[in-house]
Amino acid sequence: MEFAEMNEHVVKGHIEEVLQGTRGMLAQGVEPLRIINEGLIPGMNIVGVLFKKGDMFVPEVMHSAKAMSGGIGLVKPLIAENDVPSRGKVLMGTVKGDLHDIGKNLVTMMLEGQGFTVVDLGVNISPDGFVQAVREHRPRVLGMSALLTTTMTSMSETIRALERAGLRQDLKVMIGGAPVTSAFAREIGADGYAADAGSAVEVCARFVEESAA
Numbered sequence: 532m533e534f535a536e537m538n539e540h541v542v543k544g545h546i547e548e549v550l551q552g553t554r555g556m557l558a559q560g561v562e563p564l565r566i567i568n569e570g571l572i573p574g575m576n577i578v579g580v581l582f583k584k585g586d587m588f589v590p591e592v593m594h595s596a597k598a599m600s601g602g603i604g605l606v607k608p609l610i611a612e613n614d615v616p617s618r619g620k621v622l623m624g625t626v627k628g629d630l631h632d633i634g635k636n637l638v639t640m641m642l643e644g645q646g647f648t649v650v651d652l653g654v655n656i657s658p659d660g661f662v663q664a665v666r667e668h669r670p671r672v673l674g675m676s677a678l679l680t681t682t683m684t685s686m687s688e689t690i691r692a693l694e695r696a697g698l699r700q701d702l703k704v705m706i707g708g709a710p711v712t713s714a715f716a717r718e719i720g721a722d723g724y725a726a727d728a729g730s731a732v733e734v735c736a737r738f739v740e741e742s743a744a
């Protein structure tokens with residue numbers, strides 16, 4: 532299967548075809564990272580654009596995400612074997628009171644596909660829950676997701692709680708979710724904001740470069 536065809540199967544949410552295509556490419560000796568970067572992720576990028584335009588809807592986006600993660604699932608063990616060094620650890624979670632996780636899961640998958648190690652805390656994570664997890668996992672980046680205007684405030688509460696716990700200095704905080712804006716991110720003292728999963732990867736990559744410099 533060609534990369535372009537694989538992209539199309541991801542967009543259409545054809546899970547079986549994506550799995551078959553991935554297995555076929557691996558059998559032909561295509562490099563695992565190329566399968567992710569050229570076969571799977573570009574498909575999901577197209578999905579993001581179509582979703583934004585209103586040409587795709589949530590159930591279809593879920594199928595595409597499942598197809599992509601199915602493919603990544605087959606390829607990932609091989610990447611771990613090849614020992615590609617992680618680009619850094621990212622902690623992800625949806626804030627307290629909020630159960631939306633489709634966008635967070637997309638960001639997580641995209642980050643993993645691009646070589647970051649992600650610890651996904653799940654949904655409904657309290658400020659204290661984030662603080663404890665940062666203490667335990669020591670990530671470079673904390674990503675918080677909120678889809679409700681009523682739960683966005685939990686993001687600033689979490690940042691304040693991290694400051695009080697003395698954990699804010701070495702940590703970059705990135706936030707996202709439909710009601711979140713870059714202005715809101717600045718207002719609450721977050722380091723970054725991204726409107727979609729592709730941009731979230733760029734923001735994380737920038738953070739990691741900055742801290743290496």
Ligand code: B12
Pocket residue numbers: 579589592628629630631632633634635637638673674675676677678679680681705706707708709710724725726727728729731
């Ligand atoms: C699916 C959905 C649900 C599902 C969630 C399923 C799940 N497992 O996630 C269910 C049915 C459970 C649900 C429930 C509710 N929902 Co709802 N839901 C949606 C819907 C239709 C789609 C959200 C979605 O998944 N979008 C697709 C993903 C891919 O997009 P995304 O989340 O924005 O994520 C992208 C970016 O934002 C960004 N991003 C996301 N997170 C992060 C994090 C970081 C760190 C970064 C950098 C980037 C980033 O990257 C992602 C990928 O590109 C939206 C409408 C909408 N158009 O947003 C309403 C919506 C968010 N829901 C809404 C409401 C009101 C509710 C309920 C209160 C309804 C009710 N009365 O029960 C409950 C609340 C439950 C709770 N406590 O959380 C409202 C919110 C209104 C508001 N302004 O607050 C919306 C906007 C619908 C509406 N127009 O009224 N919902």
